[in-house]
Structure formats: C-alpha cells, structure tokens
Amino acid sequence: xxQGPEYPNPSGSNPDSNQPPQPPYGQQPxxxxxxxxxxxxxxxxxxxxxxxxxxxxxxxxxxxxPYGVHPTLGIxxxxxxxxxxALLQILIPLGIGRFYIGDNKTGTWxxxxxxxxxxxxxxxxxxxxIIMLASDSKDAQGRLLRS
Numbered sequence: 512x513x514q515g516p517e518y519p520n521p522s523g524s525n526p527d528s529n530q531p532p533q534p535p536y537g538q539q540p541x542x543x544x545x546x547x548x549x550x551x552x553x554x555x556x557x558x559x560x561x562x563x564x565x566x567x568x569x570x571x572x573x574x575x576x577p578y579g580v581h582p583t584l585g586i587x588x589x590x591x592x593x594x595x596x597a598l599l600q601i602l603i604p605l606g607i608g609r610f611y612i613g614d615n616k617t618g619t620w621x622x623x624x625x626x627x628x629x630x631x632x633x634x635x636x637x638x639x640x641i642i643m644l645a646s647d648s649k650d651a652q653g654r655l656l657r658s
Contacts, residue, residue: 578657581647586655593648593656600640604633608640613651 533540576587591612600608606621621639624632642648648656 581655584655586653588657589650589652589654591650591656593643593658596648596656597640597643600636600643604636604640606636608636608643612648612656615651 578588578590580587589612596608596612598608599611600606604621605625606618609615609618609621621632621636624635626632643656650656
C-alpha cells in the first residue's frame, strides 16, 4: 500500500524526484554550490519575476511610448490627462484646456471668440470639454490623452 497525503514521508523528501530535501521550517537552506563545467540553471517559469539588468526597460515599456499604448488601436498615450483638459475647458471656458494639451491654435481661437462675443462664445469651449470627456481625444502630437 502506498502512502497518501495524510501520511507524509518521514524523511522529508520525495523518493520519486531528483530534488534535494527541504530544510525544516525556520532554518535557512544551504548555500548553492558552484556549478563549474555544468549547464546554467534554466530560466524562471512563466509568471515568475526575472532579473533585469540596470537600465533595461520593463516589459511592455518602450522609449517611444513611455505612458503605454492603446490596447486595440496601438496609438501611444500622451503625457497629458483627458480629465484635466476637459475640466479646464468646462470650468474655465476660455480654451485653457486646449492650451494644456498643446493645441494653441484652437485655444487662441476659443479665447478670441469668447472675448469678441462678450462671453456667449464660451459655449464652444464648454461643449468642447464635454466632447473631450466623451471621446478619445488627442493632443497636439496626435497621441491619445490618458484617462
């Protein structure tokens, strides 16, 4: 009859494996022995952390897209936030949100229209802020604004 999980092997090692026995709980394992002339140890299994050399970028980070890439479109994200730009447009309807994302031409036009119409033109930046929140807006370089 074989031993089941309710009857562990008293020696602490599995006779069917080539693994060394585990040290008792609370004791440090012995230091690894050098493997001169032997093959290097296998790489860690999928999902386990790996050592990265200094200066190496983490997985998925690219110098061309430091804030990530949109998962379906593949367009890099901007360093500007969509929520900040939209709130600037809605709360201060002078085109400040457009200046924030780098779209100076549209921001200037929104200021001019608002001033020339004595404030009635402030509807344009207000509505523009709502559209920024509802859609995938882009900054002046064509990158998607971060959420």
